[in-house]
Amino acid sequence: MELEGQFRQRQGSQSPRYDCLVFDLDDTLYPLSSGIAAQCRKNIEDYMVERLGIEESKVPELCLFLYKQYGTTMAGLRAIGYEFNYDDFHSFVHGRLPYGEKLKPDPVLRNLLLSLPIRKVIFTNADKAHAARVLSRLGLEDCFEGIICFETLNPPEKPSVSDEPATGIFDILGHFACPDADTKLPKTTIRCKPSVEAMDHALKMANVNPQRTIFFDDSARNILSGKQIGLHTVLVGTPQRSKGADHALESIHNMREALPELWEDAEKRKDARYSGDVAIETSVVA
Numbered sequence: 002m003e004l005e006g007q008f009r010q011r012q013g014s015q016s017p018r019y020d021c022l023v024f025d026l027d028d029t030l031y032p033l034s035s036g037i038a039a040q041c042r043k044n045i046e047d048y049m050v051e052r053l054g055i056e057e058s059k060v061p062e063l064c065l066f067l068y069k070q071y072g073t074t075m076a077g078l079r080a081i082g083y084e085f086n087y088d089d090f091h092s093f094v095h096g097r098l099p100y101g102e103k104l105k106p107d108p109v110l111r112n113l114l115l116s117l118p119i120r121k122v123i124f125t126n127a128d129k130a131h132a133a134r135v136l137s138r139l140g141l142e143d144c145f146e147g148i149i150c151f152e153t154l155n156p157p158e159k160p161s162v163s164d165e166p167a168t169g170i171f172d173i174l175g176h177f178a179c180p181d182a183d184t185k186l187p188k189t190t191i192r193c194k195p196s197v198e199a200m201d202h203a204l205k206m207a208n209v210n211p212q213r214t215i216f217f218d219d220s221a222r223n224i225l226s227g228k229q230i231g232l233h234t235v236l237v238g239t240p241q242r243s244k245g246a247d248h249a250l251e252s253i254h255n256m257r258e259a260l261p262e263l264w265e266d267a268e269k270r271k272d273a274r275y276s277g278d279v280a281i282e283t284s285v286v287a
Contacts, residue, residue, distance in 0.1 A: 003237075005233065006247050007122075008141065017266035017269070018117065018213065018262070019126045019213050019214060019215055019233070019263065019266070020119060020120060020213045020214070021119065021120040021122065021209050021210070021213060021215075022090060022119060022120065022122070022208070022214070022215050022217070022258060022263075023121075023122050023123075023124050023204070023209065023215070023216045023217070023218070024121065024122070024123055024145075024217045025123075025124060025125060025194075025212055025217060025218035025219060025223065025237075026124075026125035026127060026132055026135055026136075026217075027041075027108075027125065027127065027135070027219075028138070028219040028237075028238060029217055029218055029219045029237045029238070029253060030107075030111070030136075030253060031104055031107070031135070031136070031139060031217070032238070032252065033238055035103045035104060036103050037098060037100075037103050037104065038101070040097075040098055040099065041094060041095070041098060042064070042092040044093060044095075044097050044098070044187070045064060045075075045094050046060045046061065046064055047062065047072075047093075048090060048093045048094060048097070049063070049078070051089075052085060052089070052093065053062065053069050053078070053083050054105045054142045056183065058172065060190065061160065063173070063174060066173055066174060067080075067081070069172065069193075070173070070186060071189050071193075072126070072193045072194055072195050072196060072222070073126050073191070075087075075090055075191065075193075075277060076175070076189040076191040076193050077189065077276065078185045078189050079189050079190055080171075080172055080186070080188060080189035081132070081171040081173050081185070082169060082170040082171055082187070083170065085265055087128075087151070087155070088128075091128040091131065091151070095127065095128065095130065095131040096129075097133075100134050100135070100138050101249065103180060104138035104139060105138070105139075106138070106139060106140035107139045107140060107141065108140065109126050109134060109254055110141065110253060110254060111139075111140055111144060113143055113256055114141065114144040114145075114256060115144060115265065116264065117263055117264070117267055118263065118267055118270060119263070119266075119267070120146050121144060121145045121146060121207075122145060122147055122148070122149060122207055122209065123136070123145050123148040123149065123150075124148075124149040124194070124200075124203060124216075125149070125151075126150075126151060126193045126194055126281065127150060128150055128151045128152060129148060129151070129152050132148050132150050133148075142179040147207065149206070149207055150205045151193070151201065153206065154192035154193065154199055154202065154203055155191055155192055155193075155272070171186075173186070173188050174220075180181050194218075194220070194222075194223045194226065195222040195225070195226040196225045196226070196227050197226045197230060198228055199230070200223075200226055200227065200238070201230045202234055203227070204230070210218070211227075211230050211231035211232045212231050213235065214232055215232070215233045215234075215235060215260070215263075216232040216233065217235045217237050218234075218235075218236065218237065219236070219238040221236060221243035221244070223225070223242075223246075223248070224236050224243060224245050224246050225243070225244055225245035226245075227245070228245035228246075228247075233247050234246050234247050234248070235248045235249070235259070236248070236249045237249075237250050237252070237253050238250075238251070238252075239251060248260065265280065
């Protein structure tokens with residue numbers, strides 16, 4: 002411990018600004034052009050028709066309204082009163098995706114990630130099975146310390162009996178067609194991005210300090226929420242910065258050009274580890 006203290010004192014002025022990178026998964030680690038998002042949206046719409054019995058003609062508009070209001074269509078469906086099994090939803094929506102056809106190994110991104118000796122975490126609204134399959138197809142399964150996913154924020158709970166009377170399905174389309182100031186939108190029980198509370202809770206669970214973390218996401222809403230909780234933010238998929246974005250990357254492959262300080266810090270760590278009169282190898286650098 003004394004050796005570690007000496008090292009920290011000597012290198013204090015060179016301490017890196019960031020100690021963690023948090024990445025969204027879909028349309029961030031691979032491009033929107035892959036077609037995965039479009040297929041996923043179709044599967045969600047099919048689920049709404051086949052499993053929930055929603056009139057097919059209303060599904061596209063309802064899907065869009067729920068996504069805008071609740072962050073995900075799934076969270077919105079739960080909010081307005083639909084009961085369904087979360088695992089069944091994920092299996093239907095993600096289990097039919099053409100992973101092998103749409104996603105290929107990405108050695109360029111793999112090398113970029115492995116060249117940074119810093120914590121790297123995935124934060125996705127999707128389920129763990131989907132996250133694992135995407136990372137495996139991209140060849141990135143060993144590049145991250147952990148995955149924050151749907152199950153992380155929404156652990157199984159014992160069913161409870163509510164004192165509130167059943168009210169049926171809330172007509173959200175009718176609500177917006179004829180707004181009523183006295184009617185409030187129902188809240189969802191699902192935690193997900195871009196909820197500031199959900200994101201803050203997720204980072205605390207992962208022991209991530211927002212002030213020392215860079216957050217990569219393709220959603221402008223998620224980026225804005227990330228900025229509100231203190232993250233340094235990078236919007237991925239467009240060169241145009243949105244509100245709350247510190248940087249904008251057309252592709253995740255542009256990380257090094259946009260954030261050269263990460264690699265500069267990596268070089269400083271490497272140089273510090275093998276310089277000086279102290280046996281740095283034996284000290285723990287967090």
